[in-house]
Structure formats: C-alpha cells, structure tokens
Amino acid sequence: EPYQVWLKLEDGASSFGLYESLAERGIPVTELRDGRQELIQSKNDPFRLAINGVMTLGFVISMLISFFGFLIFWILSLSGRTLQFGVLRAMGIPFGQIIGMLISEQLLTSGAAVLIGVSTGNLVSRLFVPLFELSFNPAEQVPPFDIIFRLGDYLQLYGMVAVMLTIGLFVLGYRLSRVKISQALKLGEE
Structure with a gap:
C-alpha cells in the first residue's frame, strides 16, 4: 500500500x-x-498576476487622477484669489507668511479629503478584498487564502499621497511667487 x-x-x-x-x-x-x-x-499563475496587475493599475490611475484634480483645484483657487494675495503683499505681509497661510489652508481642506479617502479605502478593503477567496477553490487551497496587511505597504501608500501633496504645494508656491504685486492690483482695478 x-x-x-x-x-x-x-x-x-x-x-x-x-x-x-x-x-x-x-x-x-x-x-x-x-x-x-x-x-x-x-x-x-496568470489569474493571480491579472488580479495584482488590475489592482496596481487601478491604484496608479486613481493616484494620477487625484493628483491632477488637486493640482487643478489649487491652481484655479490661486488664480481666483490673485487680487487678495497682491493686496496682502502690498500691505507688507512677508511672502513666507502668505505661503504658510496657503499651505495650512490647503492641508486643512485637502487633509480632510485625504482622511476621508483613507478611511473609506481601509473599510472597503477590509469588506471586499476577502471576497477574492471565492475565485479560488477553498478545498484545494493549502495554505488557505489569507489576507495580510503589511505596514510597509501602508507606508508606501501614504508616502505616495504625501509626495503628491508636497509636489502640489511646491507648484502652488511657485505660482504664487510669480505673482507680481503691481499686476495683481491692476487686475483689481479692472
């Protein structure tokens, strides 16, 4: 036997x-x-590679859309308030203080959006990612299907979000530094 x-x-x-x-x-x-x-x-396994590829591609695309959305919002917000920043500069407020005010304002508004997105993403991943187990036969799974949340993955994700926000703030600061006081005040007269 x-x-x-x-x-x-x-x-x-x-x-x-x-x-x-x-x-x-x-x-x-x-x-x-x-x-x-x-x-x-x-x-x-092609199926597993496809799942990972689709999830990675979806993540990259959503990060790019979010980045460009934030950037467009910030630039349009800055362009609409050019007169206000010109008046503040003409009153003698230092450029660093205006940048600090702008950064804190954007971090409060965008920070709320990021926190809501992070909490929604965590909730959805905990609810729906375990359903991937249904695509495999549980009787043949040795070791069984297990979902692992690694700290390194979270650090990479939040690091990318931080880099995205930092680049956006640098672009915003550069655009603000290019605003000339006289042009902003002339714009206000018209």
Whole structure:
C-alpha cells in the first residue's frame, strides 16, 4: 500500500537533491508534490498576476487622477484669489507668511479629503478584498487564502499621497511667487 510522507527540507537543501537521494535508494515514488514548486507556480499563475496587475493599475490611475484634480483645484483657487494675495503683499505681509497661510489652508481642506479617502479605502478593503477567496477553490487551497496587511505597504501608500501633496504645494508656491504685486492690483482695478 502506498504511504503518504510529508518532508520538510532543511534551509539551503534543494528539491533536486531529495529526488536524487530517493532514486539512489530505490524508493518508488507514485506521486510527488513539491511545495516550493507549487508556490512558484502560484506566484506565476496568470489569474493571480491579472488580479495584482488590475489592482496596481487601478491604484496608479486613481493616484494620477487625484493628483491632477488637486493640482487643478489649487491652481484655479490661486488664480481666483490673485487680487487678495497682491493686496496682502502690498500691505507688507512677508511672502513666507502668505505661503504658510496657503499651505495650512490647503492641508486643512485637502487633509480632510485625504482622511476621508483613507478611511473609506481601509473599510472597503477590509469588506471586499476577502471576497477574492471565492475565485479560488477553498478545498484545494493549502495554505488557505489569507489576507495580510503589511505596514510597509501602508507606508508606501501614504508616502505616495504625501509626495503628491508636497509636489502640489511646491507648484502652488511657485505660482504664487510669480505673482507680481503691481499686476495683481491692476487686475483689481479692472
């Protein structure tokens, strides 16, 4: 009667060495399942690659749309308030203080949007990502389907959001530095 034997290889041992050792000793093997090879096949599975690709592409596209949306909003907001910034500069308020006021204003308005987006994204991912398990046969899943939330992934995500906001604020500061007091006051007269 054939037996089922589960083996765990030592670190650094190769599967090929095990196969050769079994063949040298004349041990007949009717079926062989190698966990390492199955893991490699699972990582290269087209369905899994497609899911990861679609999710990554969706993330990149949503980040670009958000970035350009924020940038357009900020630039239009700045253009509409050119007279106000010109008057503030003419009154003698230092440029650094105006930039600080603008940064705090944008961080409060955009910060609320980012916090709502982050909390909504976390809630939706906790609710709907586990449904991906339904696309695989749970009886054949060894180890079982498991969702892992890594701190590094969150840091990368929030780092990208911070970079996006920082670039937007630099563009806004550059545009504000290009505003000339006399042009802004002339614009107000017309």
